[in-house]
Amino acid sequence: MRVLITSVPLVGHFFPMVPLAWALRCRGDDVLVACPAEHFSATVTAAGLPVGGISAGLGPDEYARASAVPGAGEHLGKSIEESGRA
Incomplete structure (x- = not known):
């Protein structure tokens, strides 16, 4: 089976999907x-998974602002900077 996993460029979204991706690979799926x-491609490859980049034009703070939760992105940029991930 061929499986495409999509992720926003945030470790909190991507890392929970890594075990599933590896389980699929281990059973022989593509x-x-x-x-x-x-810049997030390095994180994906460091997890040992193949990556395909897509162009979206949105950064991490724009993803949160585009979410359905009002105010979700207000402090995201500052939080990312404080965490050392920026």
Whole structure:
């Protein structure tokens, strides 16, 4: 089976999917992770998974602002910077 896993460029979204992706690979499935940020490709490959980049034009704070939760992105940029991930 061919499986495409999509992720926003945030470790909190991507890392919970890594065990599933590896379970699929271990049973012989063809797995590809698609993420919209070039800088996040290194995170995906460090998890041992193949990555395919897509162009979306949104950064991490824009993803949170585009979510259905009002105010979700207000402090995301500052939180990312404080965590050392920026």
